[in-house]
Amino acid sequence: MKHISCQYLELLDENTVRHKTPWRVSIFSLVVFLMTVVFLEGSPVYAQELVIRQSDAPLVKNSTKPPVGQLPLSRVAEGEHDIRRAWFAGPTSRYTHGVLGDAIEASQLVVETRSGHHIIAQLPPDRVFEDLEPRVVNLTGDQTDEILAIETHLQQGASLVVYDLVGDGLVPIAATPFLGKAYRWLNPVGVGDFDGDGAVDVALVATPHIGGILRLYRVNGDQLSLFAEYAGVSTHHIGSTELGLGRVVSTSPRDHILVPNQARRRLMLLEWTPHGWREHDHADVPGVLETSLIPVGPHQWRFQVDTGISYDVFVVQ
Structure with a gap:
């Protein structure tokens, strides 16, 4: 069997070969080593890094003409399939948490369909939509839209609920449990295939103001x-109307998540694997992250820090 000298291996692992005494290793052993590196934890390892650069471009946010009755400070979301637009309405002061800029929450979720019909989901008196923008997604892959909304119980705190158009109604079809206590809130990050099984999963940050926890969910009936x-993250600060401080990064074989740490001074690129979480890279933010990460290109987002300066973050592979 052919052999190679230890001097070559010294480039691969300098801690393994420190002496000058000649010794040899089989090509088979080297192949096994390289396969372990390239296919770590059952999937290819792609060198990804985060790069943050100052930007002179303005931070431009999408804006549309507000529909009649839209909740103050909220935003309209647009769908791609059977939902044209969605927004929150029915302002109410029955829940006084006030973490989203004021103490007014929504009691209604309104959808405008592609055919022009308006459909309303009305909450009972013990609940509110503690939210500012419906997230129109496709969880089932059936060319129809679903909506993710933060639904809060006055005594049990927040839950993430999936709404769907069923017949002539807008109805909840799946949900997380409530957080279990009043004035406990969560903030969705987005959807993606986070476990590599081909199905769409949901990511959110529970209690982002008090030891935020990134949580991943499968749709199960x-x-x-x-x-x-994954503990120690935050995608919101109290009183802000900015909810998009975390983003899903599309990649293969599993989608990744770009999220700030609890202090919002560092961005982390995270991947869940069957063997645990993997931090591909992190980058320190030149200040405290204040705004949503606004998409401006493939794997590129723009944001502002507490000094008012804008930066772009890139996921480089």
Whole structure:
């Protein structure tokens, strides 16, 4: 069997070969080593890094003419399939948490369909939509839209609920459990295939103001089933109307998540694997992250810090 000298291996692992005594290793052993590196934890390792650069471009946000009755400070979301637009309405002061800029929450979720019909989901008196923008997504892959909304119980705190158009109604079809206590809130990050099984999962940050926990859920019938957690993150600060401080990064074989740490001074690129979480890279933010990460290109987002300066963050592979 052919051999190679230890001097070559010294480039691969300098801690393994320190002496000058000649020794040899089989090509088979080297191949096994390289396969372990390239296919770590059952999937290819792609060198990804985060790069943050100052930007002179303005931070431009999408804006549309508000529909009649739209909740103050809220935003209209647009769909791609059977939902044209969605927004929150029915302002109410029955829940006084006030973490989203004021103490006015929504009691209604309104959808405008492609055919021009308006459909309303009305909450009972013990609940509110503690939210500012419906997230129109496609969880089922059936060319129809679903909506993710933060639904809060006055005594049990927040839950993430999936709404769907069923017949002539807008109805909840799946949800996470409530957080269990009043004035406990969560903030969705987005959807993606986070476990590599081909199905769409949901990511959110629970209690982002008090030890935020990134949580991943699978859609399991009428439930969103928790399968992974990562502590020490935050995608919101009290009083802000900015909710998009975390983003899903599309990649293969599993989608990644770009999220700030609890202090919002560092961005982390995270991937869940069957063997646990992997931090591909992190980058320190030149200040405190204040705004949503606004998409401005493939794997590129723009944001502002507390000094008012804008930066772009890139995921480089």
